[in-house]
Amino acid sequence: MEGSGFGTWRKPDPGRCATCTEEPDGTQGSAKAGADAVAQITHGPGNLRFSVSEIRRFPPGDPARFFSLVEPRARFHARDNAHARTPEVWLLARSGNWPSADKINVRVLLWRRCDAQLACDAPVAITGNSTDDENLAHNAAVSFRFSPGNDRSEKGFSVLLMGGRYSNNGKPVAVFSTVPGTLQSAWHRIRVATHHQRGVLLYSAESLKQMLAAKWNRSHVLTAQALRQAGCVERRLTHAPDCEFDGRLSIARLGGEWLLFGRANMAAGSPNASKRAGIFGGRHVQMTRSRSIEGPWSQFRLLQFEGYPDYVTGPVEAARNLYFAAVKPNPANMSTLLGLFAYTRDGDNYGSVSMALSCDGEHWSQLEPLALTYRTSLGRGDIHPVDGWIVRNGSVHFYIHRGVPGTVPDGVARSSKTPSIIERASVPVQALGSYTKRVLRQTRFCF
Numbered sequence: 001m002e003g004s005g006f007g008t009w010r011k012p013d014p015g016r017c018a019t020c021t022e023e024p025d026g027t028q029g030s031a032k033a034g035a036d037a038v039a040q041i042t043h044g045p046g047n048l049r050f051s052v053s054e055i056r057r058f059p060p061g062d063p064a065r066f067f068s069l070v071e072p073r074a075r076f077h078a079r080d081n082a083h084a085r086t087p088e089v090w091l092l093a094r095s096g097n098w099p100s101a102d103k104i105n106v107r108v109l110l111w112r113r114c115d116a117q118l119a120c121d122a123p124v125a126i127t128g129n130s131t132d133d134e135n136l137a138h139n140a141a142v143s144f145r146f147s148p149g150n151d152r153s154e155k156g157f158s159v160l161l162m163g164g165r166y167s168n169n170g171k172p173v174a175v176f177s178t179v180p181g182t183l184q185s186a187w188h189r190i191r192v193a194t195h196h197q198r199g200v201l202l203y204s205a206e207s208l209k210q211m212l213a214a215k216w217n218r219s220h221v222l223t224a225q226a227l228r229q230a231g232c233v234e235r236r237l238t239h240a241p242d243c244e245f246d247g248r249l250s251i252a253r254l255g256g257e258w259l260l261f262g263r264a265n266m267a268a269g270s271p272n273a274s275k276r277a278g279i280f281g282g283r284h285v286q287m288t289r290s291r292s293i294e295g296p297w298s299q300f301r302l303l304q305f306e307g308y309p310d311y312v313t314g315p316v317e318a319a320r321n322l323y324f325a326a327v328k329p330n331p332a333n334m335s336t337l338l339g340l341f342a343y344t345r346d347g348d349n350y351g352s353v354s355m356a357l358s359c360d361g362e363h364w365s366q367l368e369p370l371a372l373t374y375r376t377s378l379g380r381g382d383i384h385p386v387d388g389w390i391v392r393n394g395s396v397h398f399y400i401h402r403g404v405p406g407t408v409p410d411g412v413a414r415s416s417k418t419p420s421i422i423e424r425a426s427v428p429v430q431a432l433g434s435y436t437k438r439v440l441r442q443t444r445f446c447f
Contacts, residue, residue, distance in 0.1 A: 048435050050370065050398070050425040056118045058420040063101040063405050064093040064109065066248045067422070068142045069388030072157070089114040089390060092142050094248075095125075099406035103175050104192050106134040108161065110211075116392045118399070118422060127161075127203075128214045131172060131196035136163040136203060139262075141249040141387065145204070145293060159211050160293060161203040162251055162260070166224050167244045170198040199223045200245065202293060221295050231299045233264040233286050235316075240268075247283065247324040250387050252337055252361070254329065257289045259337075259361045261325045264302060266311055267318035281318040281379050284311060285325045285341070287361050305356060306443060307366040319346035321379040326387035330357060331396050332433035336440070337361055340385030340398065343369075344376045351381025353400055357436060363445030370425060371400045375418070377408045382418065396432055398425045 058064060071087040091114050096106040108127045111120035127133040127140075140163030167173075175193040200222035205211035222230075224242050232243035247263030267282025288297040302311050303325070309317050323342035330338040337358040344351035351374075354367040375382040386399035403418040440446050 048368075048427055048431060050427045052371075052423055052425045054421050055424045056422040060419075061098055062095075062420060063098045064095045064420070065101055065384065065401065065404050066094040066139065067384070067386040067399070067401055068092040069114075069386050069390065069399060070142055070144070071390060072144060072159070088112070089116075089120075090142075091118060091120055092126075092140075093123075094137055094140065096137075101405075102138070103177060105129065106137045108137045108140055116390060116397055117424070124212060126211055126214055127216075131194060132164075132198075132201060132218065133214075134193070134195055135165060135197050136161060136201045138165055139163045139245060139248040141251040141260075143251040143253070143258075143293075159205045160251070161216070162200065162221070162293070163249055164199055164201040164222075165197040165245050166199045166227065166242050167197045167239065170196075170224055172196045197244075199227065200249075219294065221293075222297065226295070226297070230288055230297050232288075233266070233284075233300060233302060235268050235282075236265045237268050239265070248387075250325050250327045252327045252329060254337055254361060255335075257291055258293050259287055259289050259327070260297065261285055261287045261303075261327050261339075261361075263324065264300075266316040269318075281321065281346070282316050283321040283323055283379060285322050289361065301362045303362060303364055304445075305364045305367055306445070317345075321345065323380050324384075326385040327361070328388055330432075330436060331389065331391050332429055333436045333440075335359075336436065336446075339364065340370065340387075341367060342381065342384050343367065344379055344381050346379065348376075350374055351376040351383065353383050353385045357439050357443070359440070359443075359446040363443075365439045365443045365445075370398070371402070371423070373402065375408045380407055382407045386422065391429060394430070395426045395428055398427075399423065400425060 068091070070090050070092070072090060091111040093109050094101050094106065095109045096102050097104040107125045107129070109123040110126045111123045114120035127137050140161045143160045143162070145158040145160055172194050174191050175195050176189045177192045178189055199220060202219045202221045203216035205216055210216070227243050228241060234240050234243040243262070245262045250261040252259045262285070264284040264286035265282060266284045269281065285303045286300045287303060288300045290297045304310055304312060309320070321344045323344070325339050325341050327337055327339040330336040339356050339358065341354050341356065343354050350372045352369040353371040354369045356364040356367050358364045371383055373381045373383045382402065382404050384401045384404050386401055389396055389398045400423045401420070402423055403420045405420055
């Protein structure tokens with residue numbers, strides 16, 4: 001981040017609010033007036049100022065992560081708040097065993113009837129315990145398919161979940177966990193689950209009842225063969241040439257097409273996966289597009305950012321990690337995309353959730369840090385963007401998951417003692433619109 005070649009920000013005090021800026025009199029943001037903290041993009045054309053506040057705190061031992069936020073009865077649009085009835089908001093997340101929501105009981109949770117503060121009904125599991133369900137839940141993205149003329153009604157749409165990894169040649173594999181034995185110094189490996197990672201799956205439900213009963217229509221949309229034919233990028237010696245998609249997925253609609261974003265592991269590393277270089281570093285994001293959510297999918301393309309190394313033609317910097325992308329239509333200009341990206345670079349003091357804009361999903365403006373963390377390890381930080389945002393009363397509300405369980409080992413920063421919270425970063429739609437216009441004028445990829 002410091003000297004990393006893209007957007008700059010005012011450095012926070014790691015002992016205080018990591019997303020707050022410092023005012024000339026020494027106070028952080030607008031906290032001196034008793035209001036929310038302020039985060040500001042200080043590089044780039046917009047100088048956007050976000051009002052930031054903690055709005056939800058999860059109880060200790062809750063492993064939920066990879067949050068998504070959607071409005072099932074309305075498209076994301078800056079004019080949604082003009083409708084008489086406020087659209088319902090859903091919050092979704094992956095859950096499982098502590099701390100990484102992995103191995104056992106991996107499932108998708110749904111919180112319904114949320115408000116902008118993410119006060120919601122109690123969560124319910126909407127996927128089961130089959131091996132395919134676990135595979136999908138690991139990195140699932142959510143979207144909707146609307147019937148013509150019914151895009152704002154309670155009927156006429158399908159709920160879509162898309163997710164899944166590919167590894168172990170698509171064959172079932174036993175999952176083990178290390179547990180203490182009868183002697184104080186003894187530990188044992190026990191079989192805790194069987195995973196079946198056979199590629200990217202699509203689940204759809206035509207009614208709320210069908211979804212809540214976890215009776216999804218299931219299809220296999222990106223098999224190992226389809227991924228190879230589409231040129232999916234996976235360079236780790238432990239997995240190549242087949243993409244594992246070990247990071248989360250994101251789905252967006254643009255110009256009548258579906259765009260799918262997923263992990264591209266760019267560093268070859270070591271064939272010995274026990275070595276750090278074999279499994280961490282060089283993470284990036286790739287995308288593919290299709291006129292139909294069922295495919296066929298186009299050739300995968302590596303995302304390109306202004307001011308960032310070009311991995312299409314240049315060497316890979318294994319120290320850099322774009323952990324995953326959260327991409328949706330830009331609420332201030334629906335013909336463009338807005339992405340939030342979890343970013344770290346080895347040797348920097350901070351990790352970030354950074355923002356960029358795109359006209360086509362492949363080429364992006366310069367990354368601009370929105371939220372920071374000093375807690376980084378293993379090529380990742382403990383903050384993730386929530387995939388989705390909402391518009392209320394003239395403001396766009398973005399959400400950041402901070403203190404993601406299991407992302408930073410206890411030996412580094414005592415991650416189990418750090419609370420898991422969601423912060424809301426709000427900015428006026430008008431300000432985001434002005435920022436978008438200036439970015440598009442200065443971005444060589446758009447015009």
